[in-house]
Amino acid sequence: MEKVNEILNSFIQQSKTDNLKWSAYPKEYLDLNMKVSFGQGVPARVSWISFLQKRK
Numbered sequence: 447m448e449k450v451n452e453i454l455n456s457f458i459q460q461s462k463t464d465n466l467k468w469s470a471y472p473k474e475y476l477d478l479n480m481k482v483s484f485g486q487g488v489p490a491r492v493s494w495i496s497f498l499q500k501r502k
Contacts, residue, residue, distance in 0.1 A: 450475065454495070457482060461493040471495075 453471065466489065468482040478497040484490055 448472065453480075457493070457495050460484065464489050 453475065457471070461484065466484045466486070468484060471482045472480055474480055475497060477500065479500055481496045481498065482494070484493045
């Protein structure tokens with residue numbers, strides 16, 4: 447499993463490009479759902495990454 451600092455560094459570096467692909471990012475980190483977005487069709491003004499608690 448990647449360390450969170452590696453994931454965040456990769457996210458920050460990709461945010462500086464026009465690459466919209468997110469499939470290389472894990473869907474889960476520890477016990478959290480992880481979601482990433484760089485935009486749909488065109489790069490987003492603000493890319494985002496979230497770590498969300500799983501629903502019970």
